[in-house]
Each structure stands twice: as structure tokens, then as C-alpha cells.
Amino acid sequence: MKRTAFFDIHNSNGAKIVEFAGFEMPIEYSGIKDEHMTVRNGVGVFDVSHMGEFWVTGPQALAFIQKVTSNDASKLAPGQAQYSCLPNGKGGIVDDLIVYCFEPEKYLLVVNAANIEKDWQWLVSQNTEEAEMLNASDEISQLAIQGPKATGILQKLTKVDLSSIKFYTFTVGEFAGVSDVIISATGYTGAGGFELYFNNKDAEAIWSAIFEAGKEEGIKPIGLGARDTLRLEMGYCLYGNDIDDTTSPIEAGLGWITKFTDEKNFIDKDVLTRQKEEGVTRRLRAFEMIDRGIPRHGYEIVNEDDEVIGEVTSGSMSPVRGIGIGMGYVKTGYTKLGTEIYIRVRNKKLKAKVVKLPFI
Amino acid sequence: MNIPADLKYTKDHEWVRVEGDKAVVGITDFAQGELGDIVFLEIETEGDELGKEEVFGTVEAVKTVSDLFMPVSGTVESFNTELEDAPELVNKDPYGKGWMIKIAMSDSSELDDLMSADEYKDLIEG
Numbered sequence: 001m002k003r004t005a006f007f008d009i010h011n012s013n014g015a016k017i018v019e020f021a022g023f024e025m026p027i028e029y030s031g032i033k034d035e036h037m038t039v040r041n042g043v044g045v046f047d048v049s050h051m052g053e054f055w056v057t058g059p060q061a062l063a064f065i066q067k068v069t070s071n072d073a074s075k076l077a078p079g080q081a082q083y084s085c086l087p088n089g090k091g092g093i094v095d096d097l098i099v100y101c102f103e104p105e106k107y108l109l110v111v112n113a114a115n116i117e118k119d120w121q122w123l124v125s126q127n128t129e130e131a132e133m134l135n136a137s138d139e140i141s142q143l144a145i146q147g148p149k150a151t152g153i154l155q156k157l158t159k160v161d162l163s164s165i166k167f168y169t170f171t172v173g174e175f176a177g178v179s180d181v182i183i184s185a186t187g188y189t190g191a192g193g194f195e196l197y198f199n200n201k202d203a204e205a206i207w208s209a210i211f212e213a214g215k216e217e218g219i220k221p222i223g224l225g226a227r228d229t230l231r232l233e234m235g236y237c238l239y240g241n242d243i244d245d246t247t248s249p250i251e252a253g254l255g256w257i258t259k260f261t262d263e264k265n266f267i268d269k270d271v272l273t274r275q276k277e278e279g280v281t282r283r284l285r286a287f288e289m290i291d292r293g294i295p296r297h298g299y300e301i302v303n304e305d306d307e308v309i310g311e312v313t314s315g316s317m318s319p320v321r322g323i324g325i326g327m328g329y330v331k332t333g334y335t336k337l338g339t340e341i342y343i344r345v346r347n348k349k350l351k352a353k354v355v356k357l358p359f360i
Numbered sequence: 361m362n363i364p365a366d367l368k369y370t371k372d373h374e375w376v377r378v379e380g381d382k383a384v385v386g387i388t389d390f391a392q393g394e395l396g397d398i399v400f401l402e403i404e405t406e407g408d409e410l411g412k413e414e415v416f417g418t419v420e421a422v423k424t425v426s427d428l429f430m431p432v433s434g435t436v437e438s439f440n441t442e443l444e445d446a447p448e449l450v451n452k453d454p455y456g457k458g459w460m461i462k463i464a465m466s467d468s469s470e471l472d473d474l475m476s477a478d479e480y481k482d483l484i485e486g
Contacts, residue, residue, distance in 0.1 A: 016396075031451075032422040033397045225396070225423050294400055294420050317399040317422060346402075346418065 004049035005141045005203035013221055020224055021114035023050040028223040035226035036319040039191050043147035043214055044222035045207070052116035052137040053197070054109040054123065061105050064131035067266055068123060069099060070249055072259040076101035081168045081186060084257050085249055086119065087268035091275075092245040093252070095119050096237060098186060100170060108182075110142075112239045126267070141203045143196050145210060146222075146230075150193030153214040158183070162194070176209035178202045188227060190234035190358060229316050232325065235286050235357030241297055242284060242313040242327055250275040251329065252284045282310065282329045286357045287341060289324035291350040300344040301328050309334050312343060320360045330354070361484070362389040364455055368471060369480035370431045375455060376474060383432055383471075386459045387419065387450060390484050395421040398450045403428070403439040403461060410436060412470055416461060419450070432470040434463040 002023045010017065015026035026047065029035060038044045056065060065073045071084035080101055086094035095115040100108040111119045116137050127133065145154055155162050160173040160183060170184035175196065182197035198206060211219055228238065237243045237252060249258045250272055260273055289295065295315030303309050315326030326343070334341055339354040363369075368376040373391035377384040392398065403417035410416055410430045417428040417439075439461045443449060450458035465471075475483065 027423075028396055031397050033399075229422060292400070293402075294425075296425060317420075319422075 002050070004047055005200040006047040006049060006207060009204065009207055010047065010221070015221070015223060018224075021050055021112070023113060025050060026221070026223040028225045029221050032223070032225040032229060033319045035220060035222045036229050038218070038220045039147045039189055039222060039226065039230055040320060041148065043145065043149040043153055043193070043217055043219050044226070045210060045214075045219060046144040046146065046222050046224075046227055047142075048144050048195070048227075049141040049200075049203070050113035051142055052111040052113060052119065052135070053140045053142075054111065054120065055134040055136055056107045056109060056131050057134075058105055058132040060129040060131040061107050064127060064129040065099060065107055065109075066264055067129070068126050069097070070254070070258040070266060070268075070272075071099070072261060072264055073099050073101070073107070074264065078103055079169050079171060081170055081184060082257070083168075085243070085254060086122065087249065087266065087272065088122075088245050089267050090245070091248045091268055091271045093239070093243045093247060093249060094122050094245065096239050096243060096254075100182075100184070102172075114240060139200060140197055141200050141206075143206065143210070144187050144189075144193065145196065146187045146189040146193035147191045149214070149217045149219075150191075153210070153217055153219065154194055156213045157209050165194075176206050178206060181206070188236055189230040190236075190360075191230065229319055232314050232316050232327070233318055233320060233359045235327065235359065237284075238314060247284075247329070248272060248275055248280065251280045251282055279332070282331050283335045284313070284327055285330050285335055285354050286325070286327050286359065287343075287352045288318075288321070288326075288355050288359065289343070289350060289352045290340075291352070292324075293343065293345045293348070293350040294324040295326035295328075295343045295345070295352070301330055301334075302342045302344055302349060303334065304340075304342070306349070309341065315343075318359055324352075325359045326352075361481075362455070363477045363481050365477045367455070367477065368431075368474035369477065369483075370429065370474060371483065372429045372431075373484075374429065374431050376431045376471070377459075378468075378471060381465055381468060382437065383434065383463045383465050384459050385431055385461050385463060386454055387428070388480070389454050392451045392454045392458070395419065395424060395426065397422050398447045401443040401447045401450070401460070403436075403443075405436045405461075406439055408436050409434070409466070419447075428460065430463070431474060432463060432465050433467050434465040436461050437464045438462045
């Protein structure tokens with residue numbers, strides 16, 4: 001089992017530790033609801049060092065990234081990032097990721113922890129362009145500092161003007177006395193804030209500086225449990241739940257990161273173009289419970305006549321709304337906003353309705 | 361860890377308070393801590409006669425769903441309706457306001473199979 005550079009800190013702070021994607025990670029500290037609301041209303045810090053980082057460099061870097069990702073990386077100027085996915089050659093998704101452009105010939109791909117090995121093998125197998133690739137996942141630590149109070153607290157620790165870093169852009173600068181920290185205005189919570197990337201050796205110094213700076217504002221460490229409920233309230237896809245090797249980006253509502261321009265050829269462009277033009281038989285939809293109950297991954301979605309029309313991919317109690325919320329694939333005919341659907345929860349059939357995202 | 365000496369316990373982390381031929385049932389402090397924030401209780405077995413170890417309800421935490429088991433056989437005489445709107449009482453006061461059901465026991469000799477506080481302590485610390 002792997003550990004991040006923050007493992008001892010999690011332990012000494014009383015985190016509940018679980019296995020996740022081959023890492024021993026904190027699932028919760030003070031309680032998922034408390035942590036969730038801390039991020040929505042204040043500021044919280046997530047150790048997301050388990051995420052994978054691949055450098056792609058050299059004259060062929062962009063051509064290679066354009067081929068393996070669905071979004072249009074040619075639009076990226078240095079200092080910009082984009083959400084994207086890796087089509088799998090069979091109409092499914094290898095992984096979703098963030099592509100950071102540092103220089104015209106230097107990119108960083110940030111991938112899901114559970115997929116580091118799979119993604120690396122896939123990318124190596126597709127690299128006929130012979131772009132230079134380096135898997136830096138084991139050397140890089142990452143913290144996400146999220147919430148409406150994040151920027152003010154982090155600003156105490158750097159001369160970089162954080163308010164000038166717009167959403168999905170980044171810079172590299174000195175932070176808490178550590179040089180070359182990647183400061184990225186990204187996150188998985190919808191609460192605002194930053195993600196910081198740095199070398200493992202600086203992990204403790206950066207953690208301590210952030211918690212010292214945020215003490216008066218009640219900064220707290222946040223576990224993976226609240227990370228999941230926060231992202232679900234925003235309707236962000238989680239790989240392995242809402243998207244995987246069997247779901248297409250078009251079905252998943254990721255058409256906005258799938259770019260069919262003439263200049264961009266990419267894996268599965270043909271099949272995805274066809275899906276976009278001819279339509280698909282199911283779509284990922286958000287729904288909220290009308291009846292009391294909590295939808296969970298794998299529960300059946302049925303219609304009034306008890307016919308199965310889909311399956312829940314993510315579900316939870318929404319800490320902000322206080323009701324059950326979820327996402328799932330539903331058949332064509334049940335995808336319109338306001339459509340009443342039913343979730344099979346144990347021996348019962350509970351009413352829900354299709355809603356638009358985000359949930360809050 | 362709070363493990364009151366006057367209660368009996370099951371390996372499924374339920375506690376039992378014997379009141380004559382009735383048994384009041386909830387989940388232990390240890391169990392609520394392991395589950396984390398409890399957000400939903402589903403107990404729809406009121407009036408049902410159930411055997412020992414049959415499921416009498418379901419407890420849902422933010423991330424998990426767990427069945428609740430009858431510690432002894434009997435009829436589910438009542439359940440704690442306060443938990444419908446305040447499931448967090450199970451976290452806050454597992455042995456008090458977080459009680460779940462009251463059973464009219466059909467065979468009180470089954471109580472002998474339950475654990476004492478000391479035995480339960482050994483179980484969770486083992």
C-alpha cells in the first residue's frame with residue numbers, strides 16, 4: 001500500500017484512514033457533513049497527492065496530446081489548463097484528466113490515482129509521435145485548498161497575485177518559502193480555491209504554513225468522503241462511477257470537452273462524431289429525490305411501469321440540500337428536465353425527478 | 361469509547377437494554393463512530409414478528425448503507441420516530457436519544473447469548 005507525504009500528518013490529526021486506489025488515504029476527519037460545510041462556507045484542505053502527473057514534452061508533445069485527448073489542446077496558451085478525457089479507441093473513456101500547458105513544448109497531464117498505471121500504459125502504447133513522457137506521480141505532492149476563504153489565506157503565503165489567476169489558469173512561483181510551486185485555480189468542489197503541486201520533500205512545510213495562515217478562519221483538513229459529496233453537488237463526473245471504459249463522452253454529457261474541429265484528429269473521433277450527429281440511446285442525467293431516500297451507485301432506475309430505464313452511477317445525501325441526489329444513465333425518452341423517474345432502493349420504488357446541474 | 365456496563369451487546373454492534381420482557385435496541389458508540397454521519401434511518405418493521413438476526417431496518421451514513429439486525433426474537437413494538445427527522449441523534453447520543461426499536465421479546469433466554477460490556481470491549485479492541 002502506498003502513502004502520500006502527508007500520511008503521518010493525517011494520522012496524528014485523527015483521520016479515519018481507508019484504502020483508496022492503492023493508497024492509504026484519509027476518508028474523514030471531523031465528519032463528512034462538517035467537512036463538507038467547512039469547504040462550502042469557509043476553507044478546507046485536501047491531500048490529493050495520490051493523483052498522477054505525467055510530463056509530456058518536446059516538439060511532438062502537442063501533436064500527441066491532440067491525438068489522445070478529446071478537448072482541443074491547441075487552444076491552450078502557456079499558463080492555461082483544460083479539462084479533457086482520453087477516449088479508449090472503443091468509444092469509451094480511459095480516464096478524465098487536466099491538461100496544463102507550461103510552454104508550447106511542455107505539458108503536464110494530471111490523471112486519476114486509480115488509473116495511473118492504466119493511463120501510462122495506454123499513452124505509451126499510443127505514442128507513435130514519440131513525444132517525451134515522464135511519469136512524475138511518485139515525486140509530486142498535491143494539496144487542494146478549497147472554499148470561499150481559500151484565496152485570502154493563501155495570499156498571506158505568496159507574493160504571486162492570486163486574484164489575477166483566473167479559473168483554469170495557473171502560474172509557477174514561490175509559495176510559503178518554497179520555490180517552483182504550481183499554483184492552479186482549479187478544484188473539484190465548486191467552492192473556489194486553488195490546487196498546489198510541489199515536491200514531496202516540501203509537503204510538511206507547506207501543510208504547516210497553510211494551517212498556520214488559516215487558523216483564525218477555522219481551516220480544516222478534509223477527507224475523500226467530503227470530496228465526493230462536494231463534487232456530486234456540482235455534478236462533476238467521477239471516473240469509475242459516472243464515466244468509465246464503457247461510457248462515451250457524448251453519453252456522459254462531456255460533449256463540451258470533445259472538439260470536432262477539422263484541424264484536430266483524435267482517437268474515436270469517427271465514432272463520437274456519429275454519436276453526436278445521430279444521437280445516443282442513453283444519457284447521464286442528474287436527479288433529485290422527491291420521496292425520502294438516498295440513491296446509491298448501482299441502484300436501478302425504473303419508470304412508472306417498473307421497466308428498468310437506467311442505473312444510478314453516483315448518489316448521496318446532499319449536505320447542503322438535505323435530500324438524496326444522484327446521477328445516472330437513463331434511456332432516451334427520460335432525459336428531459338422535470339421527467340419523473342423512480343429509483344429502486346432495496347424493496348421500494350422511490351420517486352425522483354431529472355434536474356439540471358449543479359444541485360446547489 | 362463509551363460501553364455502558366448495564367447493557368448487552370451483539371457482534372453486529374447493537375446494544376440491548378432489558379426492561380422486563382421488553383428489549384430496547386440501538387447501535388453502539390463504536391458503531392456510530394465507524395459509520396460516520398448518519399443521514400437516514402429506515403425502520404418499517406413496526407408490528408412485525410421477527411426472528412433473532414433478521415433485518416429490522418437500515419441505517420445510512422453519508423457513504424454507506426448497513427442493515428440492522430434483531431438481537432433477540434420478538435415483535436417490533438415501536439420505533440424511535442424522532443430519528444426520521446433527526447438521524448444524527450444516533451451519532452450524538454447512541455445509548456439515549458438515538459435508541460431505535462423496542463422489542464416485545466418472545467424468548468428472553470436468548471439474552472444469554474449476548475455479550476457483556478467487557479466481552480464487547482474485547483471484541484472491538486481485539
